[in-house]
Amino acid sequence: MSLISCKNVYLSYENNSVVEDLSFVVNEGDYLCVVGENGSGKSTLIKAILGLKQTADGHLHFGNEIKSGEIGYLPQQSSAQKDFPASVFEVVLSGCIGEKKGIFFSKKNKEYALENMKKLDIEHLKNKCYRELSGGQQQRVLLARALCAGKKILLLDEPVTGLDPVVTNEFYALIKKINIDFGITIVMVSHDLQACLGFATHILHLKKTNSFFGTRDEYMLSDAYMKYTGGKINA
């Protein structure tokens, strides 16, 4: 069952064509990594998936189970957030904002937020101040918030930027756990090709034309991969 299907899509940024004739499918339970050089249209694609940008042409369809605003998004951190005085619970709860009815969050919203914090093992940080957490903890908090917003699918934008190698590996393991144990579909934009190949089931290599889309194994035999890695093949 496909959650996102993208057929012959054209994307543009400030009237310049960025991606042409892009097609791919994300099925339930997939772990898709989006790679590509800077300026290859990764951010534009994210905006299109989030519904913040119209496609210039083609069809971008969502499965019946995803309404707009139900994709759990993990954006890149802004500098303003680093010293933001908010408690962990406030941040996680804000993920439920799409579900909020009326002025205040319901009890159900709050329980759901707590549940997601438990899943990511950050329940004990509930009343801590966001700015006092380590980089890895902050990413977990934002991940918990993303889980509150998207029950089916997470969209992660360069989630390990600025984390040290140990924390980075822990974080990848956590995403894999979310993917396999909780059955949540993952779409991750990343520069870290090696990690992608280690965890992903599918790869989308974005280019202006002739973007590659396929399973991990297909990708590793492709020309795109050869060119990208300079011919080195190490599985």
Place this chain on the structure above:
Amino acid sequence: MLDVMNLLFSQEFLFRALIVGVLISLCTALLGVSLVLKRFSMIGDGLSHVAFGAMAIATAASIAPLYFALPIVVIAAFLLLRMSESGKIKGDAAIALISTGALAVGVMATSMTTGMNVDIYNYMFGSILTMSESDVVISSVVSVVIIALFILFYHEIFAVTFDESFAKATGTKVSVYNMLIAALTAVTIVIGMRMMGALLISSLIIFPTVTSMRICKSFKRVVISSVIVSIFCFVSGLILSVKVEAPTGASVVIMNMFMLLVFTLIRVILQIPAKNKLHSFKKLLIAIVCVVSASVYCAAMFSGSFVAYEKEKTSVVATTFAPYDFARQITGDCADVEMLLSPGGESHTYEPTPGDIMKIKECDVFVYGGGESEAWVETILDSIDSEVRLVKMMDVVELYEEETDDESHNHGHEHEYDEHVWTSPLNAIRITEAVCEALCTADGENEMAYRRNTAEYINELQLLDESFEELMTLRERDCIIIGDRFPLRYFTERYSLDYFAAFPGCSAQVEANPVTISTLCDKIDKEGIPVVFKVDLSKGEVAETISEQTGAEVETLYSCHVITASDFENGETYISLMKRNLEALRKALI
């Protein structure tokens, strides 16, 4: 403390200031949280400059300033947002562009009319003590709207403030909330700058949030703490200004700085024991100790009774030096005489402190000019109902229109009357007589003494007038050159002197028009005039320039509007200062 509180609630003008101030502080604190955390702190500053520009244009064009400035500032707020969101010009640069641009437009607008007048100064530095009833109504409405919107959209505002991209992804209408916050900020600033002034209003937006961020660890606490800090700082700033007779706006900012210091200290103390592994409740204890000591300090600062103006003698309050001196000469020891403008102060930017207003309210005779730079007097007299006997100097004498241009061209706009009426000794006599009459009605017991002193003093003034007359019969030329503003119009009319001045009337303009300066220099060269005048308390930069250019000597003319601190201590009087003028003129005319 009780006395001060009592005063705040018993005086209508202070009570209004309190209400408007508390409401505005509350609004700025709420909006400030969002603006500061989104790195939009300078938006407040930028918008206040835009508001200043708009108010200046409105004043120049005689449109109601509030209704003109509101839409302009709201549009500017949207524009600022659009500019910084589109990323074509970075946010800080966008704000600097708009704010300096608006300031320049405002200065242009004022210079094309009568120059910096009192209204404009009020918009720059605020005048919270002259709030009208409609100000109270408007600020109440605005604050109710802001509080309601803030509660209704609290969670959305948090989401948009913390992470715009995530909020967008969840379907929150981010740009709508940004617009809403910008529009509310614009409205709050336009209303708040009447109270704090364009230069200080942004401090109300920024300080409370930054202060609260020192120690608060959740958004909700920052919001609540900001509101409390903001209101506390306003009220204590108002009390401080009553206690030490300082301008209110600056006092409020000083209190905000103090609170920031206290909160920073608490944060530092909270961080020390973490290393020593003290238990967390001890941290709390230290925080409490800190808070308590701060409040003790504040209490000590504000305790002690407010100096009530209990008077045994009859009292006279005068706004400026000349009428103060007249009253002093009339009363001798029979009454207390007070001057509101402190020696050395700038008359055109003077703003009454709460104490000054109390003095006016409590005195028996109040002498004021009634001119443009004392527009605040009418507002205050409206807001206090007391039985003070008033002497308005401009009502006592024959008036001349103020020169609005150095070449006396009529530009077709409204002419103000020159308010420096006392510069002619004959007018001084009339004013003295009027003050004497007022005193005799107010204090019948000492009538004899007042009338005797007045007669003697008028005699001296007549002698002064005669010595000027005598000089005029000896003079070799009719014309004096003033490289400054010119407040002695009544004087020159009295003795039929021609004058050429660098600036019109009493404008506080400081930049001279180059054409005017060269005209003055030509005049000096052509007619061999030996002296170029400056006016007392001015730096005399223009006069110096002309002196360097032509070799004419710089001399000072005293307007007796204000007096320097040293002259005041030396007991100089209207007559002694006028005698200095006599000597200076002797050099210039003979």
